Amino acid sequence: MGEAAGGQPGVGRVLVVIPTYNEADNVADVVVRVRRAVPAVDVLVADDNSPDGTGTLAEAMAATDGQVHVLHRPGKQGLGAAYLAGFGWARQHGYDAVVEMDADGSHAPEDLPALLAAARDADVVIGSRWVGGARVVNWPWRRLLLSRCGNLYARMALGMPVSDATGGFRVYRLSALRAMRLESVCSQGYSFQVELSRLAHRAGVRIVEVPITFAERERGASKMSPLIVAEALWRITTWGLRDRRPRRWRRGHDRWP
Ligand SMILES: Nc1nc2c(ncn2[C@@H]2O[C@H](COP(=O)(O)OP(=O)(O)OP(=O)(O)O)[C@@H](O)[C@H]2O)c(=O)[nH]1
Numbered sequence: 001m002g003e004a005a006g007g008q009p010g011v012g013r014v015l016v017v018i019p020t021y022n023e024a025d026n027v028a029d030v031v032v033r034v035r036r037a038v039p040a041v042d043v044l045v046a047d048d049n050s051p052d053g054t055g056t057l058a059e060a061m062a063a064t065d066g067q068v069h070v071l072h073r074p075g076k077q078g079l080g081a082a083y084l085a086g087f088g089w090a091r092q093h094g095y096d097a098v099v100e101m102d103a104d105g106s107h108a109p110e111d112l113p114a115l116l117a118a119a120r121d122a123d124v125v126i127g128s129r130w131v132g133g134a135r136v137v138n139w140p141w142r143r144l145l146l147s148r149c150g151n152l153y154a155r156m157a158l159g160m161p162v163s164d165a166t167g168g169f170r171v172y173r174l175s176a177l178r179a180m181r182l183e184s185v186c187s188q189g190y191s192f193q194v195e196l197s198r199l200a201h202r203a204g205v206r207i208v209e210v211p212i213t214f215a216e217r218e219r220g221a222s223k224m225s226p227l228i229v230a231e232a233l234w235r236i237t238t239w240g241l242r243d244r245r246p247r248r249w250r251r252g253h254d255r256w257p
């Protein structure tokens with residue numbers, strides 16, 4: 001696996017997992033920028049058989065760069081399923097940490113060195129839009145409001161000291177993912193990020209937030225939908241109610257580890 005064999009100091013071998021669905025206009029740019037920003041990391045594009053040929057483009061990059069890999073999945077199954085498959089691939093291939101990152105340019109690969117530096121003293125690093133020093137560029141006010149309110153609700157309902165529980169630019173140590181018991185994960189859309197924040201908090205792993213510059217996607221179509229927002233609201237409410245119940249009422253996998 002090329003330079004990645006040596007890995008990141010204090011973190012080990014890192015795999016950047018980039019889920020894609022119809023990101024033909026973005027995938028090459030983001031992969032090149034990741035490889036340039038941190039040459040030692042490997043990249044896995046987890047593509048859900050995008051009709052626009054994103055998977056084929058990623059395959060072409062993999063053919064010329066031994067640190068780029070592609071996981072072809074049979075069809076669109078949601079962000080959560082693509083990430084779980086990517087995490088499984090990382091475990092099988094002996095990585096020590098995974099990075100979650102969108103393909104649409106919203107997450108700047110140039111912020112990756114700061115996230116990986118923070119991972120030296122943490123199990124989970126969240127690239128945060130809502131801590132001091134962060135910037136959100138070109139987001140319409142409706143999206144800003146949705147993100148601020150969604151995060152406020154998640155923090156209150158779940159009692160988590162996390163400012164950006166919905167953000168999808170993160171580093172997880174594999175040891176943390178093991179402690180978080182991902183077998184119980186049920187989210188399809190971006191409530192996946194909230195669900196993993198909750199599992200990390202409950203597992204008691206070290207979580208730190210690092211400010212990032214987040215930008216609105218410039219090319220390609222968003223996969224955000226009212227259904228995804230509804231799923232997040234519904235799940236956060238359910239988890240919040242469940243977490244408040246006395247421990248003896250909870251079913252098996254919901255007990256504290
Ligand atoms: N493999 C896979 N990737 C997906 C799926 N849905 C979304 N993605 C990818 O997940 C990342 C985030 O999706 P976006 O559409 O940008 O969603 P978002 O960032 O919440 O919404 P915007 O702010 O509107 O961009 C992108 O890289 C998408 O291509 C899916 O079903 N399967």
Ligand SMILES: [Mg+2]
Nearest residue numbers: 102104106217
């Ligand atoms: Mg996006």
